[in-house]
Structure formats: C-alpha cells, structure tokens
Amino acid sequence: MIKDILQNFNIEAFQKEILNWYQENKRALPWRETSDPYYIWISEIMLQQTKVDTVIPYFNRFIDKYPDLYSLANAPEEEVLKVWEGLGFYSRARNLHTAVREVVENYDGKVPDTKDELGKLKGVGPYTQGAILSIAFNQPEPAVDGNVMRVFSRLLLINDDIARARTKKYFEQIVAEVISKEDPSSFNQAIMDLGATICTPKSPACLICPVQEHCRAFEVGAQAELPVKTKAKKQKSIHYAALIIRNQEGKYLIEKRPEEGLLANMYQFPMVPLEEVKLEDIPAWFYKKYGVQLQMGVQSGDLKHVFSHLIWNIDIHSAEVNDTEVKDSSLRIVDLEEMKNLPFPVSHLRIRKGLE
Template sequence: MSSFSDKIVAWYQENKRDLPWRKTDDPYKIWISEIMLQQTRVDTVIPYYERFLERFPTVYDLAEADQQDVLKSWEGLGYYSRGRNLHHASKTVVDKFDGNVPSVWDEITSLKGIGPYTASALLSIAFQKKYAVVDGNVIRVLSRYYGIQDDIRKSTTKNRIQELTDDLIPEDKPGDFNQAVMELGATVCTPQNPNCNDCPLFVDCIAAKRAQTDEIPYKSPAKKIPHHQIAVGLILNQKNELLIALRPNESMLGGLWEFPGGKQEEDETLQEATARELSEELGVEVEVFSKFRDLRHAYSHFKITMHAFWCRIKNGDPKPKSSQKIKWVSLDEIDEFPFPKANKTLIKGLKNLDKDDLSHYLDN
C-alpha cells in the first residue's frame, strides 16, 4: 500500500546530497538557486551560487546593484536573460512586495523569469505549498515509472506528466516530494545507464520491468543546427587599448561585451566581412591585416567558427550605433567587464601574447 510518494520521500531523506541551498529557509536564497539551476547542472551551479550570495546577500543588495555587476557574477553560467530577469525581478520584490518573495501563485509568476517550474519549486520548498514541479528529471522518472512512450518534446506530454504529479504530491512536505523526484532523476534514474538496483521505485517501475529504460523517455530527433562563420576585429589604439562593444539588452548575450564583428555573408571573404561589420557597427574604415586566431563554439541553437583579425583604422572615429556603447580597455582592466565564452577564449589568448607581440601589431 506504500505509495510512490512515501517511498521516494523516505529514500530522499536518507540519500539526499548536501547542497548549499538545502541549508537555508531564506526564500531569496532558494530563489537564486532555482534560477541558476534552470537547464544547468548542480555541480556547475554551486560555485556561482556561493559567489553570487556573497556579493548580493539580500534582495536589497541585488536590487540596488548595477546590471553590469550582476552579469559579471553570471559570466560563464549562460542563458544571461536569467540574470537580467532576476535583477529586474529583485527590484519588483523590493518595490511592490516590501522585499519579501511573494508566496502566492499569481504574484510570484508575475516576476520576470519565474515560470511554472520555478513558481512551483519556490512555493513548495520555501513556503510548504502543494505545487508539483515538472522538470527534465520529473519527466524522465514518471515516464519510466508509468511506461509513457509519448514524445517528451511535445507540450502535451509535459501536461500529462504534470497531471500525474499533481495527483501524487502529498499534503505533507510537498517540497521534499518535489526535490525527491528530481534527486532520484539526477542520481539514480539517469538518462543513460540508470542505476535501477538502487531505486526505491524499482518494483513498480514499468520501464524497468519491461527493460525499456533505453527507449523511455522517448524524444523525437533534434533538427540540424546551422554553423556560421563569424568575423571579429581586434583594434588597438596608441595606448595599447582594445576596442570592445556592449551588446544591446534585448539581443542574445545582451548586456555582455564583445569584440565587434558579425556573420560572414555569402560571396564575401572573412576579411571583407570584418571590414563590413566594423563599418556598419562603428562607422570606420579599417584595414584587416592579419589573423589572430580561429575558434569554434557551440550555442544552444547554432554553432560558430569565430575568426579574429587584427585591424587598423584607416579612416573615421569609432562611434557606436544608437543602442550600443563602445569602450577602449587595456588587457589589465578587461576582466572587469562581462564577456561571453568565445570572447573570453580570445582574451585569454591575447593575454598570452607578450607586450612586444602586442606593440608589433600596433606599429604595423
């Protein structure tokens, strides 16, 4: 008679990992953890979580911070709209909710960046309310347990799983139940080679019984993603400073800095693409005189090869487009600014050049 919920909660209380956000009752801290954990593994999040809370210990500290400081703390974690939205939502909490994370559905889901998953997680874990979460772990555990072979890429399948967990979640300790299902999915009911021998649900699991854990959950094949060639310009001034540009907030990687450049179009060389992009973005005519480095990078929905060229301004004074900002920075101060990964890789390479190398390019 022992239910799904009794078994998995008992298992959780014996086997749960010792994670930083499990040491606190502060809704603000739990909130930070849930935003960081979106599409991101626990081990990746932990150091970011610790540093973020050291820098922004309360919602007031976050609300008063500059966006650049928030994004610098988010640098490398990815999905930067999470950081921008979190910062925005912290101001809403201070201005509209007197500094308290709201504890009712309509209010908490009105905050930027809090969707159905995060709302359920916060309401159950921080406020002991009965809202069942559905994330990738829950979908995997329940689809295997019930032998559901529907395509988990479809929203109807997620809705079906939501109805099932809505039905399973107990009145008592709903937060532990939610964390238990996710913990099982993360540590036992893993995507590949699940450890069914250690699973408290083994005897009732349909996928395990039928040896179908390789087929369930089923996910339809992913589409091919494009591969773009990106040309960027490295421009030095007389003071050995590099020109960097701020990406607009609404764009991909918004609020982060980059070396100016863009996508290579058909029927143009990479050098031509570099000159065209710098002309369009900065209004300058440049000479593209040597390649610094190529690097490959994968984003969520496309891949790039980034080609970085040393450039020299032949004509004009760099001026950003209206929505943008530019800045000249030395390699010593460049780390004060948030950059996406591909640019960080370039910066690391530039720092490995000694000053003679750098001035060689300057004098050229």
C-alpha cells in the same frame, strides 16, 4: 485519465519509500542549508538547463555578492551579468534582476507565496513557481521539469513525447496527485535527486533504485526507451571574423551587444559576418557601421563555439586604429584590466585569453 494511469499505483507506499530514501541519501547542496525563498529562487533560476555541479560555485559567489534581495535589486545590471559570466542563458540573470526589483516595488521586498503573484515575475514560469512554492513554502505544488518527466514516464510507463507542451501539463496533473501533502518540499527534491543520481537518462541504476518495485518500465524492461522525446533541429553554422583592434596606446576597441537577442548586453570583440563581407572589404564595412577607420593585420587563430541553436566559426584577426575615443555608443576603448571587469560570453573570453 489521470485516475486510469494511477490505478494500481500505490501512492502512499511510494511517498513513504521515496521520502525515506531522500532522508538518508539527499545530496548536500548549498541551497539546502536554508529555506529562505530568495536563496531557493536564485538556485532554481541557475539550475534551469544547467547541471548541479556547474551551478554550485556560481551560487556561492552570487549569494556572497548579493546576500539579500535588496543588495541584488540595488546592483547595476552590468555587475550582475559579470557575476553570471560563463553560466550561459544570460536572460536568466537579467530577468531575475528585473523580478527582484519588482518584488521590492510591489511586495515590500518579500518573495510572494502564491502561484499568481510568482507567475507575474519575469523569468518565473510554471516550473519555478512550483519549485519555490514547494521547497521554500512547503506547498504541495508540482515542479515538473525534464528530470521529473523522465522519472514518472518510467514509473508509470508513459510514452507521450515529453517535448510537447500538453505532455508536460499531463505530468503536472500526475505529480499533483502523487506529491506528499505532508512534506511536498522533500518530495519534489527527492524526485530531482532520484533523477540525477539513479534514474539517469542513460543506463539508469534500476538495481539500486529505492522505488524499483513501483516502476512499470523496469517491470517490462523498457526503462532505456523512456522518456520519448523528439529530436531538436541541427544548429545553423555562421562564419565570423572577430577583430582584436588595438590603438596606439595599446588599448582595445570592444563592443556592447544590443539589449535584445543573443547574448544581450554582453561585451565582445567586434564581429564581421564573413558570408556577407569579404575580408578585403572589412575596413569599409567597419567604417560604415561604426565610423571608425581601421587597418587590418594578420589572422592569429580561429575557434568554434557551439550554442544550443547555432554554431559560430570565428576567425580571429588583429587590426589597428588611431582613435583614442569613439562616437558610436556601443563601442568602448579599454585596457585589459578594464575589460576583465566587463561581462563577456565564453566564446570571447577564449579570444581574450590569447591577449595575456
């Protein structure tokens, strides 16, 4: 069936034209100034589900702080999370940190250049394997993401649901056939750039597309209908009270989240689920959970924070404690400056901003 879909698709001409276009039009990106697999790796992890413009300042800060693989391997996790703060999907940072240590342990600090070895590393899946192998090691491996599926679904007029796993495998077979064997690095990056700048999700710029004459969707005017993708479910909404808890010294009581699940190992102001706990029951609930007596103050505001799969509606309350130290290992008492050195999710950075 791969042969069928590629029937009458002029692979050689397509390769030549997309590579010529890329040579003339490629975006100047920090991670394109090198082919060091460590830098390529960092960039590919950051770029997962994240736009280029968002990644650039994070990438620059990250390699400034961790210029080589060993400096990252030797860093404490909390510091790595702090550098990642605001970028989201924090398991990416924790998995990357784990994987870099695996490379030091098992591969003498050198990023492996085979699919099997890369695939064993935490956080390195099929896409990132292909991206590292092609971009850093110039191997003709497909690196198929949503971007690539959009481009090829239009080029070849494929209306399979790209949310399905089997569809992704189908595109991987197609790209394995079409990819340039002479310059796979440029080829994969060319498809990325085309998807980001020309073959965009909404209103693609077909009239200036360098491979328009190869595009079956453009030929029949179907580019706006592709790719086909089933909708994600709507997010669930949860109502919390976030507690800004101060002691007599003016320090704050904050909490480190569990090491698994949502926002793992990130810090936050303690949160009370208001569907389960009434406002007047918060002190009793808090004492039972943390062993700390608190007095509630006033509500100082509220905010809404949207995740990919849920929505937090947070009422911000102030509270007071007498304690200067705490027993519960997840709690810490810190001043504002100390807080700024700890990793917080954006929702709680917004809460903290009200303290300045």
